[in-house]
Amino acid sequence: MSAIQKGAVAIVTGAAGGIGLGLATEAVRRGMRVVISDIREDKLRQAQESLTAMGGEVLAMRADVTSEADVENLAKAAVDRFGQVNMLFNNAGAFVGGLAWETSAAQMDWIVELNFKSVAHGIRAFVPRMIAQGDPCHVVTIASGAGIAVYPGYATYSPTKHAALALTEALYIDLVAEKVGNIGVTIAMPGMIRTEIMEPEKASPSALDLDREARHENATVKRVEQLMTGNLEKAMPPEELARIVFDAAEAGELYILPNHDSDAMKARCQAIGTGRATGVNPYPAIMGQSRLSGAKEDAPIGAPPGQLDKGAGSAAKATEQMEQAQQ
Numbered sequence: 001m002s003a004i005q006k007g008a009v010a011i012v013t014g015a016a017g018g019i020g021l022g023l024a025t026e027a028v029r030r031g032m033r034v035v036i037s038d039i040r041e042d043k044l045r046q047a048q049e050s051l052t053a054m055g056g057e058v059l060a061m062r063a064d065v066t067s068e069a070d071v072e073n074l075a076k077a078a079v080d081r082f083g084q085v086n087m088l089f090n091n092a093g094a095f096v097g098g099l100a101w102e103t104s105a106a107q108m109d110w111i112v113e114l115n116f117k118s119v120a121h122g123i124r125a126f127v128p129r130m131i132a133q134g135d136p137c138h139v140v141t142i143a144s145g146a147g148i149a150v151y152p153g154y155a156t157y158s159p160t161k162h163a164a165l166a167l168t169e170a171l172y173i174d175l176v177a178e179k180v181g182n183i184g185v186t187i188a189m190p191g192m193i194r195t196e197i198m199e200p201e202k203a204s205p206s207a208l209d210l211d212r213e214a215r216h217e218n219a220t221v222k223r224v225e226q227l228m229t230g231n232l233e234k235a236m237p238p239e240e241l242a243r244i245v246f247d248a249a250e251a252g253e254l255y256i257l258p259n260h261d262s263d264a265m266k267a268r269c270q271a272i273g274t275g276r277a278t279g280v281n282p283y284p285a286i287m288g289q290s291r292l293s294g295a296k297e298d299a300p301i302g303a304p305p306g307q308l309d310k311g312a313g314s315a316a317k318a319t320e321q322m323e324q325a326q327q
């Protein structure tokens with residue numbers, strides 16, 4: 001039986017807007033009671049009002065997912081209010097562009113805490129309660145296509161999404177090994193979704209100088225962020241993603257790749273995965289074709305001769321197709 005039932009309780013982190021609000025809205029649409037949390041309290045109140053207006057039973061609570069204590073308090077508050085927890089959406093997260101050697105330790109700490117350790121806090125706070133309940137429950141991690149691929153300027157985002165993905169896989173196999181049968185696990189690896197993801201300043205600690213202009217002094221970071229921002233307008237709406245995620249959870253699927261499942265994306269990810277497993281470097285071919293490699297924006301796009309024969313030709317072709325699709 002699925003955790004998605006009328007009256008069951010869904011908890012969504014980072015629910016003041018974007019994908020989180022889309023997930024909370026879908027939960028209400030499916031008759032679930034919801035607990036929404038975020039650090040942006042004004043937006044969270046607005047979200048609560050809109051969900052309540054839909055007829056939803058909603059608890060809204062400020063919780064910073066980088067704080068283990070806040071996440072534990074969120075679980076306690078959910079149980080105090082509704083008596084149970086059935087679905088946890090580890091959703092809160094942020095993207096900030098940056099090169100591997102230019103990203104400050106403070107910025108890396110922030111993204112590691114927000115995109116990765118938050119998932120660990122969520123699992124620790126909610127899974128033992130779900131095990132004790134014994135009724136149908138589900139944990140969803142909103143990872144990213146960047147959890148299986150690495151792009152230029154993704155020095156914080158890709159590693160943290162890889163880690164969030166692996167931790168959620170660890171949860172899945174530990175539940176299987178321990179014969180815990182009442183908790184399903186789903187990992188979403190979306191491509192671009194139309195949200196405020198490209199405005200990290202809205203939720204970053206004030207101590208961090210994440211000024212967009214300063215970041216854009218680097219041509220690669222500027223180009224990557226501009227490409228991504230340009231793609232947002234035609235990206236998948238969060239409501240559509242939410243429906244896909246709920247359907248996948250209901251069907252018991254472990255992995256879903258919404259908007260990241262074109263042949264080109266798949267070939268690129270397969271080339272990276274195969275490279276890791278077999279010791280073949282896929283990146284010369286990928287980067288040889290990539291607009292994202294534009295540190296020198298006018299550099300001709302094309303893999304150096306010979307690189308395509310080294311087992312990564314499909315990745316180069318895939319990258320070309322992907323970039324044509326993004327235009």
Ligand SMILES: NC(=O)c1ccc[n+]([C@@H]2O[C@H](COP(=O)([O-])OP(=O)(O)OC[C@H]3O[C@@H](n4cnc5c(N)ncnc54)[C@H](O)[C@@H]3O)[C@@H](O)[C@H]2O)c1
Binds near residue numbers: 038190
């Ligand atoms: N938009 C995309 O293209 C995309 C693609 C793949 C994955 N994702 C992932 O989806 C998730 C949601 O992102 P989004 O696109 O909706 O972005 P968004 O910026 O619109 O929403 C993120 C929400 O998280 C909240 N938040 C930030 N720091 C927080 C903290 N410390 N504690 C609690 N809440 C916090 C923000 O206030 C915001 O409401 C993220 O994990 C992101 O990495 C997004």
